[in-house]
Amino acid sequence: MVRTLSIWRWQLIFTGSMAAMAVVIAAFVPLTLATPMVIASLGLIMATSILTLLVPWARLPRTAAVAVPLLDSLAIGLATGAADVRVGFLWVFPVTWIATYFGLAWVFGCIGFIGVCLVAFSDHSGDPSDIMVRMLSVLLTLSFLGATVHIGARRSRAIRRLLRRQSEQAGRAAERAETQQLRVTQIIDALDVALVVVAADGRIRRTNDAYRSLYGLDAFGAALPSAAVEYGTRRGDPLPPERTSLARGARGEELVGERVWLFDGEGRWHALDVTTQPMAAGPLDEHLTLVIIGDVTELLEADERRRTMSAVISHEIRNPLTAMIGHVDLMLERDDLPPRVVEQLEIVASAGERLHNLVAGALGDLVREAETAAEPVDLRQLADASAASYSAIAWGSAQDLSVAGAESLLIDGDAFRLRQVLDNLLGNAVKYTPSGGRIVVTVEAGDDGRPTVTIADTGDGIPAAEIPRLFEPYFRSDAAMRAGIPGSGLGMGIARDIVVAHRGEIEVDSAVGHGTRVILRFPRPAPREDTA
Secondary structure, eight states, rough: HHHHHHHHHHHHHHHHHHHHHHHHHHOOOOGGGHHHHHHHHHHHHHHHHHHHHHHHGGGGGGGGGGGGHHHHHHHHHTTTOOOOOOOGGGHHHHHHHHHHOOHHHHHHHHHHHHHHHHHHHSSSOOOOHHHHHHHHHHHHHHHHHHHHHHHHHHHHHHHHHHHHHHHHHHHHHHHHHHHHHHHHHHHHHHSSSSEEEETSSSOOOEEHHHHHHHHTOOOTTBBBBOOOEESSSSTTOHHHHHHHHHHHHHTTTTSSEEEEEOOTTTTTTTEEEEEEEEOOOOOOSSOEEEEEEEEOOOHHHHHHHHHHHHHHHHHHHHHHHHHHHHHHHHHHSSSSSSSHHHHHHHHHHHHHHHHHHHHHHHHHHHHHHHHTEEEEHHHHHHHHHHHHHHHHHHHHHTEEEEEEEOOOOOEEEHHHHHHHHHHHHHHHHHHHTTTTTTEEEEEEEEETSOOEEEEEEEOOOGGGGGGGGSSSTOOHHHHHHHHHHOOOSSSHHHHHHHHHHHHOEEEEEETTEEEEEEEEEEOOOOOOOOOO
């Protein structure tokens, strides 16, 4: 189809040129059009043009198309027989046509055919030498033109082939690069670690599936209706925009395992470890930072479950074990036992002592952890932060939640663990206090000078028979279960273990219909040297 269109295009251009010449001749020398040679020339051109449009060139050999420029050359030769017009320059068209698509042999063959036409049809009046010069000038000019066009056409085709090959190579390279990028993207999206590339202006350049899922973004990086919010501490205050992980990464801050808490769009808390790493860039590239975010929530929860299970098991084993060792000691004090029985009881006592030491060691882990992490902790600040985190829930339930007492009260301990205790106890108070009730958190020094925190509510209260069982694992009161109030029954036991690890005490005072008071007492902080 391309070859057919090319043949049509060349022939139509030549026919149009001849038609224009005919119009000029008719305007200035109209009698010339009546000469037989000109009429034959125009008729041959018209016939050739019609034939060109009708012949199915795609079905014929490629060399069959040479017939068209040869017929056009013959038509021009016929027109040169008219002495009044000079149309020999139109031989440029067929020569250029053949030189563009065929070899030099065809070019010089066409020029030879033109020479025959000159001898047969052109005007031979005048001096023979002048006639010969004119004929040779035409043939030499057409020869140089044909050779030049042929060389240029070959060079053009060679360049076109080279460009086509280079384009194909570039296309294949682009396809390989695109495939490689797709594979890298699939690998990155398969990672559990959240990755985000942020520019210096704060704009996100690239994210993976883990980041989009964690922060509530769609596939294009836009925030979904329920966006996640970062916090400095769990249930604390939201981080300001300039302190978020992305903002700090955009400023180029070096973060290594920075702990951030995330409250996602589904109401779940995530503990995150944030690390930043500058990305390699060229001289003209913008500054980019890779922010690596690991979700360590499951690790923390697993560690907490391990601690809780260890504390629960240790507590549950220690009490009956102490009773067993005590009764064995009482039996060993008797004088009427046979030596064999005494020997067996001593073995039981020795095994019991070893097991007791193991249990004591497990319980001591919590104490040692609290002592290792001991630092000045302001109970009033913890109480205010915990109350602030539950204020929205209390307000929604028309509850009056307040914090009273000392403006500051310091103890030595682990702020994170103590905050867990206050969140657990305050959460229970909000959960079990009906609408319109009152909850008061009081921070003060007790009568004995020990720092004390009291959480008092006006809820339904707890039956006296159930108070001793509050710290049993998985214990739920009958009233709570009938009311369908959610809970696991482990919170109070965990709170007690943390308080005991801080060498403190926890006391519950409650009566049905009169509310509940939970009192936490801690040792006075150790005196500190004045470093001023």
